Amino acid sequence: MANWILIGMGLSLLKLGDVLMDILWEDSAVLLDNKDLLIGDLHIGLEEKMRKSGYRLIRMHRKLLAKALNLIDRTDARRLIILGDLKDSIGNPTDNELYQIDEFISELPVPLVVVLGNHDGGLRNFLEQKGVQVYSSSGFLDSGYFLFHGNARPGDRASEAEMLIACHWHPVVRIKDKTIYVERAWIKAPTIYGPPLLMMPAFNDILGGATPDEINEPYLDIEKAEVYTYDGTFLGLWEQIKNKFK
């Protein structure tokens, strides 16, 4: 199995077959083959739900768009691929969500591909009418990578990939000091399909998430998963470190 190669500045490079994968750790993003920029879990419209709990947050799509535009510019990406949960509501989109998503899409300088997440109900037609290429949550194989959301199992061709990449879990670790704080994490776990699964942290930085112990997928060996902090520091295999991070 290929190993991570640290090349400094928080960037890791992995070569699988003929395809390069750059992990943009602190950006919650991956660049594939120097052209496809992957992000996921934007949860546009989250502020509507938060408002019902008493939190008054501003609309987030401009901030998320600025982050995405900066990354596209820095990496010279030619395509943006969102691995699900573009919006927050699980059912049909609200008018507020459609307004924000429309603005987000219309200002992107590159074509957009969306793998639907479990929060993207009722969004397919809207996206397709805007010229977005849309895949179901079970994902697709592209250039040696199988890209899916994570709420459903990966599709039939997962075993043909060198690496599976998904979002969905918003992985985090709980770090204990004088207090306990939660930090986004990257996880690489063995799977029954052969290729490992890279779980990406959420692109929206105010979301909560699941610790490795809370990720219960029958096709993953979470005990043998490699756990990395948000900045790319390797913490260890989950079975070796979990007592420190519970």
Ligand SMILES: [Fe+2]
């Ligand atoms: Fe999500």
